[in-house]
Amino acid sequence: MDAKSRTSNANQSSHSAYALIYDGSCPLCRAAVRGLERLDLLRKAHAVRVEDVSRVKPSSPRDLESILTQTSSELVLYNMKTERRLGGVSAAIELASIHGRFGVVASALRIPFVAMLASALYKTVALNRRTISPPDYPGPACRCDPPFNLGYALSFWAGVLVLLFTEIAVFGWSLSPLHPGKGTWDTFFAVLAIVGAGWAASALVLSLLHRGFISQSVMALASGLLLLYPLAVLNRTALFVGVSPALLTALNWGLMGAVYLVVLLSLRSRFKRLGLPAWTTWLSIVLMVSAAAALIVRFGLFDF
16 A cells, blocks of 8 residues: 555544555555555455554454454454454445445345355455465565465366366367367467467476466466457458458467567566566566477467
8 A cells, every 4th residue: 555545544544444455565455455456445444464553452452363364364344442353245245234335245245145145256366365375575475374274275276277268269279260160169279389388398398496386377378368368359350341351361460579578577477476586477478488489380270
């Protein structure tokens, strides 16, 4: 949070009954707090980094310890007058309720089925936030590091893999008309082989430098491949209006460069937070591109 926000929140603290306690070392958490501020949901509350939790003046060391433990798993909304604590989705419902203008949202989140889905999604993101958004400095961030939960970890990675396969499948479907003798699944497996070979080549080498490389490279790859969705729409639109296959092929190769650029930028940011030197990012990209190019040349994948 910037100095202006901290000053504003400090001014609010004198008349706010609520404190929203969050993991200040987590970029994702800080972005969530900024989003709440933009929506004016912190009008009657002030944000407090867990590192500064003594500001909320809990009544006993045991309460302080409980707040620290709860913050490791979720945002905590703390009523400094009653010492009542709400976390995660329950905190969001309370913020919406006390704000006044988001009553419909609060009511929707109280529906049992919606509340169950929202809580499961929130927990999955919160407990895997170090993977989604590494802290700004390497090593353990603070006492609020999320505890490992196998169920939520498996759910998270299952979702990431589904996203990756969906991105590749949609792109393969968009290219299938350019392969008269091949179907959508043939194109899908060709793209999957190229992406997989490039990632595996870099993972095998750089995972020796840092155990967090594999998870961070998968996240960077997933973010870069999001560009395949608009690229798929462009492909189908171009085929519909009659753009020549040669021009479309050239356009795709150019836009694939944009995909690698997004992956590069994401890797650079993530590796920096892991404490890896800058050259590891470039080595990762070189290995990815080299392995993909070798596979294309050797097996004639995407030979339009």
